[in-house]
Amino acid sequence: CTIESDPGIFTELVEQMGVKGVQFEEVYSLDSDSMRELGEVHGLIFLFKWQQNLAQSDDRPTASDYEDHLFFAKQVITNACATQAILSVLLNSEKVELGEELTGFKSFTKEFDAELKGLSISNSELVRTAHNSFASPNPFVSDDEKRTATKDDDLYHFIAYVPVAGKLYELDGLQKGPVLLGELPAGADWLEAVQPAIQARIERYAGAEIRFNLMAIVASKAEALRAQLAALPAGDVAAAELQRQVDLEEQKRARWKAENVRRKHNYVPFIVNLLRELAAKQQLVPLLEAAKAKQKQRTAAAGARK
Template sequence: MADTGDWCLIESDPGVFTELIANMGVKGTQVEEVYSLDDASLSALKPIYGLIFLFKWQSDSQTPRPSGDVGIDSHQDTHVFFAKQVINNACATQAILSILLNTPGIELGDELRQFKEFTHEFSPELKGLAISNSDVIRTVHNSFARSDLFVNDEPASASDSNDVFHFISYVPVAGCLYELDGLKDAPVNHGSCTDEDWLQKARPLIQARMARYATSEIRFNLLAVMESRHSLYQKRMDEIERILQDIQLGKEDIQELQARIIALEDEKSQLSYKLTLEQLKLRRYKDENVLRKHNFIPLVYNLIRQLAKKNQLGDLISDAKLKKRRQS
C-alpha cells in the first residue's frame, strides 16, 4: 500500500460525511450513526443505501477468518464498483464511494457520474489509483482536515502503540449483498438478497465481526448512508399537498372527508416540525465542521502570552497542579 501521500485523516462523524458527500455534488443523501441493529432502529433510517463499519484494524494473524464465514471473494463480480485501497488515509472516503457508486438512483452529480463512467472498465487496482489521484475527491476529502500545527511526518501504521482504524462497506448490488473491503483482492459476495431484506442479512455479519474482536477491542462505529431526511420529508409534504388539492377540487370520492383532511394536515404539521429539526441539525453539522477545521493554536498562544504579561500564568499553573494532586 502507498504511503499517506497528501491525503489527511478525517474524523468518522455523520456530520463530516454528510457534508463531504454534498461537497462532491451528491444530492438527497446523508449519513447517520446507527446505534442499534434492531428492526425498529433500522426501519427508522430507511431507505438505507449501504452501511459503513469502522473498526480497529488487526492483521490476519491476529484475527483469523472464522471457518463459518460464508462470504467468498469473487473476481467475477465485475458489475460491482470495487476499488483496492492503495493509500491509508483515503479509506473513509473510499468506503463512502463504494456505496454511492453502487447504488442506482442516487443523484451523483457531474463529477462522480463522470468518474464512475471513466473507471467502469478499470481493474480494482486501477480504480483505487483513480480515487487517490482524483483532484476533486482528494480536495473535498482534505477540506475536512483538522487544523494541527504539531504534525507527525511519519505515516500511520498498525502497531501495538499506534491504533489504525479501517472502514468497510456493506451494500446490496444487483440482488446480492456485498462486503467491500479495499484491503481484500475482490468484493465479498454474501449471497442473494432483496431491497427489503438485505439489512437483515447484513446484521449477523456485522454482529459476527464485532464478536470476533470483542475480547480485545470494543471501539466500533456503524454508519448508514441513506436518503436525506430533508428530501424524504419534503417529498411526503408535497404529496400531501397534492392530495389536499385534489380533495378540494373534488377529484376524490372519500368517505369521512373531513377526518381525512384533518389527518393529512396533522401529518403535514409533524413533517414540517421534522424538517425544521433536520435543518437545525445540518446547520449544526456545518458549524461543527468549521470548528474542526479552525486552527485555535494562535488564540491559545496569545492567551497564554497575555496571562504571562499580567503575571497571572504562574498562579494558574500552581492551581492546576494542586487540583491534579487532589484528584490523584
C-alpha cells in the same frame, strides 16, 4: 483513518463532492425495527479496530467476475479508508445523484481493475480536496515528522456493505476483492440479510473490544418529508406533524454545519496569543502552578480511594 466518524462530517464531505439527496445516520441497533426506521438505505459503513491477526485469519474467498456490475477499489493510500468506504457505497448505488464530476469519474474508471480504481481515487482532485478539508491536522508536527503507525498504535478501519445486482457484498479496500455475503432473492430486505455478517464481525473480538460504529447512507430525510408535505391536501391534520419533523431535520443540519466550522477552524493562533498575553501580565506561571497542584490533589484522592 484521519477523519472522525460523524454523520455531520460525512454528509458535508459527500456534498462537497457534488452528491445530492443523501445524508448519514448513526445506527445504534441491528434489530429490524431500528433498521426500518432509517428509511431508504443506500449502504452501510462500519468502523472497527483493525487487528493484523484477525485480518490474516479471515479466510473468506473474494468474489470474481464482478467487474461488470460492481465498483470495487483497492485502498492504495493510508488514512483514507473512510472516504473510500463512502465512495464504495455511492458508486454502487443507482439511486444516488452523484453530480457531474463523480458521475464522470465512475464512467472513466468503469473498465479499470481494482488496483487502478484505487489509484484513480488517490489521484482525484475532487476526492482529495473534500477528504483533506476534514482530515485531522496536527499544527505542531510537520509533514516530514509525521510517522507511520506501529503495532502499538490503535488502528481503525472502515468497510462498506452494499446490495448490488441481487447480491450482498462486503467491500474492504484492504482485501484482494469484494466478499460476496449471499444472494438477495427478489423482494428480500438486504438490511436483514446483512445483520448476521456485522454481528459475526463484532463477535470475532470475543468481548475484548467495544469500539465500533455503524453508519447508514440514507435518502435525505428533509427532502422526503417535504415531498410528503407537498402531497397533502390543504388543511390535512398531518401537515403540522410533518412540518415539525422538517424543522427538526433543518435544525440538525444547522447544528452539523456549526460543528463542522468549529472542527475546521485553526485555534492555534488564538491559543498562542492567549498564552502570550497571560505571560505578559505575569499570570501564566501562577496558573500553571495552580493547575499542577490541582492535578496532584486529584491523583492523591484517586489513590486514596483504591
